[in-house]
Amino acid sequence: xxxxxxxxxxxxxxxxxxxxxxxxxxxxxxxxxxxxxxxxxxxxxxxxxxxxxxxxxxxxxxxxxxxxxxxxxxxxxxxxxxxxxxxxxxxxxxxxxxxxxxxxxxxxxxxxxxxxxxxxxxxxxxxxxxxxxxxxxxxxxxxxxxxxxxxxxxxxxxxxxxxxxxxxxxxxxxxxxxxxxxxxxxxxxxxxxxxxxxxxxxxxxxxxxxxxxxxxxxxxxxxxxxxxxxxxxxxxxxxxxxxxxxxxxxxxxxxxxxxxxxxxxxxxxxxxxxxxxxxxxxxxxxxxxxxxxxxxxxxxxxxxxxxxxxxxxxxxxxxxxxxxxxxxxxxxxxxxxxxxxxxxxxxxxxxxxxxxxxxxxxxxxxxxxxxxxxxxxxxxxxxxxxxxxxxxxxxxxxxxxxxxxxxxxxxxxxxxxxxx
Numbered sequence: 375x376x377x378x379x380x381x382x383x384x385x386x387x388x389x390x391x392x393x394x395x396x397x398x399x400x401x402x403x404x405x406x407x408x409x410x411x412x413x414x415x416x417x418x419x420x421x422x423x424x425x426x427x428x429x430x431x432x433x434x435x436x437x438x439x440x441x442x443x444x445x446x447x448x449x450x451x452x453x454x455x456x457x458x459x460x461x462x463x464x465x466x467x468x469x470x471x472x473x474x475x476x477x478x479x480x481x482x483x484x485x486x487x488x489x490x491x492x493x494x495x496x497x498x499x500x501x502x503x504x505x506x507x508x509x510x511x512x513x514x515x516x517x518x519x520x521x522x523x524x525x526x527x528x529x530x531x532x533x534x535x536x537x538x539x540x541x542x543x544x545x546x547x548x549x550x551x552x553x554x555x556x557x558x559x560x561x562x563x564x565x566x567x568x569x570x571x572x573x574x575x576x577x578x579x580x581x582x583x584x585x586x587x588x589x590x591x592x593x594x595x596x597x598x599x600x601x602x603x604x605x606x607x608x609x610x611x612x613x614x615x616x617x618x619x620x621x622x623x624x625x626x627x628x629x630x631x632x633x634x635x636x637x638x639x640x641x642x643x644x645x646x647x648x649x650x651x652x653x654x655x656x657x658x659x660x661x662x663x664x665x666x667x668x669x670x671x672x673x674x675x676x677x678x679x680x681x682x683x684x685x686x687x688x689x690x691x692x693x694x695x696x697x698x699x700x701x702x703x704x705x706x707x708x709x710x711x712x713x714x715x716x717x718x719x720x721x722x723x724x725x726x727x728x729x730x731x732x733x734x735x736x737x738x739x740x741x742x743x744x745x746x747x748x749x750x751x752x753x754x755x756x757x758x759x760x761x762x763x764x765x766x767x768x769x770x771x772x773x774x775x776x777x778x779x780x781x782x783x784x785x786x787x788x789x790x791x792x793x794x
Contacts, residue, residue, distance in 0.1 A: 375401075375402065375749055376749075377400065377401055377402050377403055377404045378402070378403060378404075378445045378446055378469075378745055378748050378749060379404050379405075379406045379443075379444040379445045379446070380393065380396070380403060380404070380405050380406065380444050380445065380446050380447065380448055381405075381406065381407035381408065381409065381429075381437065381443060381444045381446075381447045381448070381468075382405060382407070382408045382409070382410075382419060382447070382448050382450065383408075383409045383410070383434050383437070383447050383448065383449045383450065383451060383459050383463075384409075384410060384448075384449060384450035384451035384452075384455075384473075385408050385410040385412070385415040385416060385418065385419040385450075386410075386415065386450060387626065387629070387630075388450045388473055388500075389419075389448060389450030389473075390418075390419070390422075391737055392448050392450065392471070392500070392737065392738075392740075392741055393405045393419075393423065393448060394738070395738050395741040395742070395745075396423060397422075397423075398738075399742075402742075402745050403741070403745055404423075405419070405422075405423035405425065406423075406425060406426075406429060406443060406444050407425060407429035407430070407431065407437065407443050407444055408420060408423075408425055408429070408430055408431070409430075409431040409432070409433060409434050409436065409437045410431075410432075411432055411433060412633075413432075414633050415633075416430045416431075416432075417430075429443060434458070434459040434462065438459075438462045438463070438466055442466055442467055442468060444468070445468070445469060445748060446468055446469035446470065446471065446496070446744075446748055447459070447463045447468045447469075447470055447471070448471045448473075449463065449470060449471070449472045449473060450473045451473070452546065452553065453475060453477070453478055453547075453553045453554045453558075453559060454477075454478055454552070454553065454554075456472060456473070456475075456476060456477050456482075456486075457477045457479070457482040457485075457486065460472055460486050460489075460497075461485070461486065461489055464486070464489045464490055464492075464493040464495050464497065465489065465493060467493065467495070468495065469495050469496040469497070469744075469747075469748045470490070470495065470496070470497045470498070471498050471500065471740075471741070471744050472486075472497070472498070472499055472500065472760075473500045474499055474500045474501055474562050474563065474763075475554055475558045475559060475562045475767060475770070476499055476760070476763065476764075476767055478550075478553070478554040478555075478558065480767065480768060480771040480788060483760075483763075483764055483767045483768075484764060486760060487760035487761055487763075487764050490760050490761075491761075496744070496747045496748050496751065496756060496759075497759065497760040498740075498743075498744050498747065498756040498758050498759055498760070499758045499759075499760060499763040500740060500758070501562075501563060501566040501567075501740075501758040501763060501766075502563070502733045502734075502736030502737050502739075502740045503563050503564075503566070503567050503689075503733065503734060503736055504566065504567070504570060504736065504740075504757050504758055505735075505736035505737075505739035505740045505743060505757070505758075506704075506733065506734030506735050506736040506739070507707075507724050507734065507735060508702070508704050508707055508709070508724060508734045509567060509570075509734065509736075511709060511722065511724065512571070512691075512693070512700065512702055512709060513570065513571060515700060515709070515711065516571060516573075516693065516695075516700075519697075520695075520697075520698065520700070520711055520713075521693060521694070521695030521696075521697050521698040521699060521700050521711065521713070522695040522696035522697030522698065523695055523696045523697075524571070524572070524573075524674055524693060524694075524695050525673070525674065525675070525694050525695060525696060526674070526675050526676065526677075526693070526694040527568055527571060527572065527674070527675070527676035527677070527691065527692075527693055527694075528676075528677050528691060528692040528693075528694075529564055529567065529568055529676065529677070529678045529679075529689070529690075529691045530678075530679045530680075530681075530689065530690045530691065531560070531561055531563075531564050531678070531679070531680045531681075531689055532681060532684035532685075532686060532687060532688050532689065532690065533560065533680060533681060533682045533684065533687060534682070534684055534685065534686055534687035534688075535612065535682055535683060535684065535685070536612070536613075536618070536627075536687075537682075537687045538588070538662055538682030539588070539613050539653045539682075540618070540627050540630070540649075541560075542556060542559075542560065542658065542660050542662070542682070543588045543653045543656050543658045544648050544649050544651055544653065544656055544658075545630065545648070545649070547559045547560070547660065548656060548657070548658035548659070548660060549657065549658060549659050549660065550659060550660055551659075555660060555661075555770075555774045556583075556660040556661045556664065556680065557581070557583075557661075557664060557666070557680070557770045557773045557774050557777075558767070558770045558771070558774065559660070560680065561664075561678070561680050561770065562766065562767060562770050564678055564680070564689070565666075565678070565766040565767070565769045565770045565773075566758070566763060566766040568668065568676050568678060568766075568769075569765055569766040569769060570766075571693065572670045572674050572676060574670050574671040574672050574674060575670060575671045575765070575785070576668055576669070576670050576765065576768075576769050576772075576785050577669045577670060577671060577784065577785055577786075578668070578669045578772075578782055578783065578784050578785060579666060579667070579668050579669075579769060579772040579773050579776050579782070579783050579785070580666070580667045580776050580781075580782040580783070581664060581665065581666040581667070581773040581774070581776040581777040582664065582665050582777060583661040583663060583664025583665065583680075583777050584661055584662070584663065584664075585658070585659060585660065585661050585662055586662060586663065587662055587682070587683070588653050588654060588656065588658055588662055588682075589654060590654055590655055592654050593652060593654035593655060594606065594607045594611070594654075597652050597654060597655070598652065599651065599652055599655045600615075600644075600645065600646060600650050600651055600652065601613075601614050601615040601616065601644070601650055601651070601652055602615065602616060602644055602645055602650060605652070613652075613653045615644050615649060615650045615651075616641075616644065619631050619640055619644060619649055619650075620637060620640055620641060620644070624640075628640060630649065631643045631644065631647065631649045632647070661680075661777075662681075662682040662683070663679075663680065663681045663682060663683065664679075664680045664681075664773075664777065665677070665678070665679050665680075666678040666679075666680075666773045666776075668769065686705055688703065688704050688705035689703075689704040689705075690702065690703050690704065697713055697714060698711060698712050698713035698714050698716075699711075699712050700712075704734060706723070707723060707724040707725070707726070707734075708721065708722070708723050708724075709721070709722045709723075709724070710722075740758070743756055743757060743758075744756060747759075768785060768788050769785070771788070772784075772785055772787070772788070775787075
């Protein structure tokens with residue numbers, strides 16, 4: 375099979391994870407160009423994949439101003455920078471793999487899906503959880519009818535107190551007006567999984583959620599705006615920035631502080647940078663806990679809970695059917711099936727799938743599926759095609775509308791544009 379060629383638009387952490395497939399499988403995927411306004415990120419990408427200097431672009435406009443240079447693009451920019459490069463890429467004849475969420479605008483989500491149809495291009499969304507062995511095993515058990523007819527879904531996203539503080543209080547997704555609402559930025563994965571497991575149309579949504587803890591009134595007495603300005607509780611606060619970002623094994627969290635990984639550079643960045651702020655004195659406005667109730671066709675109901683106030687970052691769920699129930703914990707890769715009247719529980723423990731923590735090994739499996747979709751056009755359709763993903767995005771938009779307007783939202787409120 376001839377390898378497909380890809381241009382990376384947005385050479386940040388997620389983009390470099392997806393393109394990493396090319397290092398392991400160069401006979402399937404080759405990275406031939408990069409577009410990013412950050413010179414350091416462009417250079418890192420150029421060196422890693424041996425990209426010609428002439429194929430390193432400072433913007434997507436510069437890329438699209440010339441002839442097509444690859445079969446596909448991976449678009450891994452920030453949430454509000456998805457729509458424009460996606461539309462230009464599809465119109466220029468590129469296949470597209472787009473980081474989630476598609477867009478903070480539901481109208482833009484629908485427009486991108488339509489453009490993919492008009493352009494006859496593969497357009498897949500990075501809903502990586504569908505590709506994890508954990509969720510694929512659960513879906514397989516459902517489809518086999520192991521617990522009978524599915525009646526109810528309980529799905530929990532345990533964000534983790536540390537993850538909330540890093541990404542949604544101090545980090546890039548802390549404000550809905552700069553990124554997306556929490557239900558979209560973090561939990562569109564979960565809306566997608568619930569939609570996939572239900573296997574039918576969502577009809578209505580009701581949601582409640584608040585930003586209750588990471589606010590100035592919850593700051594310890596005497597806490598400064600920046601952790602390193604003499605915080606009186608630095609020895610006991612779990613959010614004290616130096617303890618998180620200056621450790622030698624700080625990992626991806628420390629890598630977010632600045633491009634230079636040295637201790638000195640990170641120290642300087644924390645002095646007055648976003649990740650050095652007290653979590654109670656940030657400008658965040660996304661919720662730290664939210665509940666969503668969903669009604670589907672075929673009498674299926676679902677409840678989703680997202681909470682920052684958990685020890686670990688993981689997902690747990692319970693599926694209830696007419697013949698039995700299924701319980702599963704993603705962190706431990708354990709799935710339990712109990713059939714009514716049997717008195718027995720069948721337990722399956724999957725092996726560690728590898729890959730990014732929290733994605734269950736789905737990242738590179740997603741890329742492999744995208745390659746197959748492009749290489750076998752017309753014969754294989756991506757499991758996370760835009761057509762499949764729009765519905766779960768609309769569920770997220772409906773949940774946020776319900777939360778803000780304090781009412782139940784019917785999905786048909788989006789039908790005029792979605793079905794036009």
